[in-house]
Amino acid sequence: MSTYRLKSVFRPQSIAIVGGSTRERSAGRAVVRNLQAAGFPGKLGWVSRRYPEIDGVRTVRNLGDLGWVPDLIVITAPARIVPRVVAVAARLGVAAAIILTAGLGKGPGSPAARAESAARAKGLRILGPHCLGVIAPHAKLNASIAAHCPQPGDLALISESSAIAAALVEWGVARSVGFSAVVSLGDTLDVDFGDLLDYFATDYRTRAILLYVEHIQDARKFMSAARAAARSKPVVVVKSGRQPASAARDAQTHTGALASADAVYDAAFRRAGLLRVGALDELFAAAETLGRLGTFPGHRLAILSNGGGVGQLATDQLAALGGTLATLSADTVSRLDKAIPQEWSRANPVDIVVDADGERYAQAIEALLADPDNDALMVVNVPTAFTSSADAAQALTRSLGARSGGYRRKPVFAVWLGNDDAAIGTLNAAQIPSYATESDAIHGFMHLVRYRQAQTALMETPPSLPEDFVVDSAAARQHVEAALQAGRRWLDPLAVQAVLEAYGIPVAPLQLAGDAEQAARLAATMLQAGSAVAVKILSPDIPHKSDIDGVRLNLTSVEAVREAADGILGRARAARPKARIDGVVLQPTLLRPKARELIAGIADDATFGPVIVFGRGGTATEVIDDKALALPPLDLRLAHELIGRTRVSRILKAYGDVPAADERAVALVLVKLAQLATDLPEIRALDINPLLADRDGVIALDARIAVAPSESGHKGRGHPRLSIFPYPKEWERYIPLSDGTTAFVRPVRPEDDALFRAFFARVTDEDLRLRFFQAVKHFSHEFIARLTQLDYARSIALVAIDPRSGQMLGAVRLHADADYDRGEYGILIRSDLKGHGIGWKLMQIMIEYAGWLGLNVVEGQVLRENRTMLDMCQTLGFKVSTDPDEPTVANVVLSVQEARAASAPVR
Structure with a gap:
């Protein structure tokens, strides 16, 4: 639900505590004391069925006995009655609940599930259960069981752990570092990292956000919120659980082995523009630095x-x-x-x-x-x-x-x-900011440097892809679907070759032989062509050929090939008697003596989905562990940055008598792999090892692809598994205009910086004021980047372009909340093109897109003097009303389903 009703969590006008006793260690009693000590100015009530009075404060037996409906309730009652309390609160119209109680369990029928169901039915927000509570010093709110209340400040802390939150509060009190808010998530029934990142990204009291993360439940929601927050203020994160996961150690591909869960989290944080620190003391140092600088x-x-x-x-x-x-x-x-x-x-x-x-x-x-x-x-x-x-x-x-x-x-x-x-x-x-040691201070300085670098990277405009970047996804899909229909997990080598070729990735040619005699016959042709031969084991159950000595290179005679094939097959059967042995693979030996051995591929992560892996290749790739990871989709800038984070990138440069490798060709392979992961969610693992790179380009010597039926891991439409929503190409289309011409409509892309600048030059100051509610005189790079660098999971901007001149005619944008319930729109048309029907067509496409996303409501704000926009909204079915807080502004609200039923899609 994103920020829905979160104001009642952090700035409530009234609070009721449910539970508590006269015991010294009573959680309810501690919360009331903390609220009183913080000077909470609102109405305060206490519900207790056993005690009519605690600490001189009169209580009531039931929430309904208060005589008023609180904005927020804090539940410390026993786990068995928490669902009943939540149901009553939801029925009364309470906006939010903080559940401090532990032991609610998980799964269908548990108290947690029943509480969640009761709350969701009425829109009651839940923080917790099993959490520390909430502290918002500016609102004089300490609805927590923390020992002390920090002073007001501009750091927001979101911690999955109550203990970590309590420790940071104590640290802040000791160092006079203030907080705008402190929140612990606990078991996260409802309010999660994404919701709170959305809230604090727009909270004017918060200048920086600190995160303590153990695991992320909804990766796409988290990435969407984190990227938006990081564009507006520093977000620092510490993540526990750095040890390699057994799943990575037991992976059947080199890329899977390299993509440990922690490495994937690191790639996700980097892509979102977050500053990751290694431990709590670094988080403290970052808080010290960001709190004062x-x-x-x-x-x-x-x-x-x-x-x-x-x-x-x-x-x-x-x-x-x-x-x-x-x-x-x-x-x-x-x-x-x-x-x-x-x-x-x-x-x-x-x-x-x-x-x-x-x-x-x-x-x-x-x-x-x-x-x-x-x-x-x-x-x-x-x-x-x-x-x-x-x-x-x-x-x-x-x-x-x-x-x-x-x-x-x-x-x-x-x-x-x-x-x-x-x-x-x-x-x-x-x-x-003061530090105990020079090392702490240097870390603090580098935190600010790296945050600035991350912001710069987020705002950079990527280079355009080459015009010859053409893929044949349909051909690749045929091979994937054939394997799935046959019940196979691994594509056969010929299918692997066909898939890579469909995406323009050069592959060494190969042939398959079922036994040594067939291998000898096939090798004769290769040898006659003047090429030595390589022989490799072919088995879906032997992921790493070198484990059973299953490779022979540079064979120059038919007899050598026969003996090599016979030996490889014999060793494979002896070492892995239960493995399926399909034969051997024959390839011509490529003579590229100054090529570098690289690894590139796709790994699958349980939380974030497909991950692109790049690094030093060869048989010892896991031992060397020179790798970098990135979440797809990728552009060329991101691909080059990925390469640059590895040690092997240094030897891609020229050294001695070795010319520089074609790094752009390597980057293009990574972009193509990211596109492959985007187009075919059924691909669960892909290994190219080695990928040879030299001055003449790249070629894949060995590759494997694993497939599985696609499963959706995210809310909303689009790709079922990517954590970052890819460019929605399916929304490209041509539309007719009233003057008989056509316009090309497509989603905005990050490289549209120059397009927007030229467009704004042809929009009058008055039209800019009506759109942005203030005069806009300067369009900084950061301003343009926020319009063009979108998270397509929840934000879409569609531009209309003149196909003849390439000039931008107008744009409409829509931003959805995290639950895909409501979206806010904005639109601007070039001032000299009003009356051509561009705005009308863009609004219709925007409404269609809102329906495709599954939104129920589209809303916006329009200056009341902007009669043209208000008239169009009313014609499209929007309901118009005056904003209660600002009489010069009109609120416009549209029921998406009613609007879609009343009009046909624009094509």
């Missing part, structure tokens, strides 16, 4: 210290994490020469000598803040007998308070070694 452009760090050794350790840590040490400008060196004794380092890190007092610190800090050759500053203080750490801290705060101009937002990281409470108090009061 904004993001910044750049990656060059200046380090200032009164101890050379600590500065050098910081430099080493920076290098180890891939950071950049800033240089000092000539003006800065000259300025420091006048302020610091001559024995200073005269380089970065800047060592201002062990006896540095507050004044020397101030002069050095001000010089480095003004230096345009750095982007951030780390200040280290080592306590000595000569100086005062508190004076140095005061000098830092004075210098930061006095800075101005372009250096005002340059982030500063403080490392005050020792236990000087006065110094730390000064830094905390000034909201300067």
